[in-house]
Amino acid sequence: MFKGSIVAIVTPFKNGKFDEEAYGKLIEWHISEGTNAILPCGTTGESATLEYKEHYRVIETAVAVVNKRVPVIAGTGANSTEETIEMTKTAKKLGADGSLLVCPYYNKPTQEGVYRHYEKIAKSVDIPIVLYNVPGRTALNILPSTIARLAEIENIVALKEATGDMKQASEIIRLCGDKMTLLSGDDFTTFTLMALGGKGSISVSANVIPKRVSEMCALMNEGKVNEARDVHYSMELLNGALFYETNPIPVKTALAMTGRIEEEFRLPLCEMSEPNKEKLKNVLKTYGLI
Numbered sequence: 001m002f003k004g005s006i007v008a009i010v011t012p013f014k015n016g017k018f019d020e021e022a023y024g025k026l027i028e029w030h031i032s033e034g035t036n037a038i039l040p041c042g043t044t045g046e047s048a049t050l051e052y053k054e055h056y057r058v059i060e061t062a063v064a065v066v067n068k069r070v071p072v073i074a075g076t077g078a079n080s081t082e083e084t085i086e087m088t089k090t091a092k093k094l095g096a097d098g099s100l101l102v103c104p105y106y107n108k109p110t111q112e113g114v115y116r117h118y119e120k121i122a123k124s125v126d127i128p129i130v131l132y133n134v135p136g137r138t139a140l141n142i143l144p145s146t147i148a149r150l151a152e153i154e155n156i157v158a159l160k161e162a163t164g165d166m167k168q169a170s171e172i173i174r175l176c177g178d179k180m181t182l183l184s185g186d187d188f189t190t191f192t193l194m195a196l197g198g199k200g201s202i203s204v205s206a207n208v209i210p211k212r213v214s215e216m217c218a219l220m221n222e223g224k225v226n227e228a229r230d231v232h233y234s235m236e237l238l239n240g241a242l243f244y245e246t247n248p249i250p251v252k253t254a255l256a257m258t259g260r261i262e263e264e265f266r267l268p269l270c271e272m273s274e275p276n277k278e279k280l281k282n283v284l285k286t287y288g289l290i
Helices: 020-033 052-066 081-093 111-124 144-150 166-179 187-196 210-221 225-241 249-257 274-286
Strands: 004-008 037-039 073-075 098-102 129-133 156-161 181-184 200-203
Touching: 004 210, 020 052, 020 210, 037 073, 052 081, 081 098, 081 111, 111 129, 111 144, 129 144, 144 166, 156 166, 166 181, 166 187, 181 187, 187 200, 187 210, 187 225, 200 210, 210 225, 225 274, 249 274
Parallel strands: 004 037, 004 200, 073 098, 098 129, 129 156, 156 181, 181 200
Antiparallel strands: none
């Protein structure tokens, strides 16, 4: 259902408010560059600092601008099951085609608790669900055995896998087969994960070089591994630069440098240090982006 290059799109701000005009222009650019789906309100979209009304407005704006040309997968995950259900129901009412649900964070449930969390949401909201496993932020790894159980639930259709662990990715594909679409949640590992059988990427780098990310995913899905490998290596320098500091600080800074958004963040995120900003600028020059 969801494959190819899915951009975990930034949320632009201007004078402390959601910049709808810049957001609309970003989405139009992504569609013209071949991005296969738009994902508002993910980690890269600074969802943790969006107020509820803002969160819903960002989703609503994405749905309206996209106008059914590509899927919109709304980030609606929280560490409370009931809160997640409410947000996911609202996203569906707003017209989202799917929902990305981060693994519950901070409260560290057991694997059984994780299963019941997702099971209850899936039974409560009739919308395609993408699980999101990112232990580096949640302090909890969804084990392959738990993912295999969840794959049996009809509207749980995909997993954003951001562990960077290819052994785990391989085990997930072996256990789930075609019941679960595996998507990379880490631009460094997209090529490798797709070589194992993944179908695409929920990408940070696609914010800056959407055409290249889309091209690599398309080549891999067409079985053109050698050509895809070349594109993979061509992106490595930028992939690294976009993580000089905590995501999404570098990617928003890069987009500001290229004139697409204002360089504005929500505390506790703040602007890049000057040395890292200069390094990022040099990388963007290498790619001919500025």
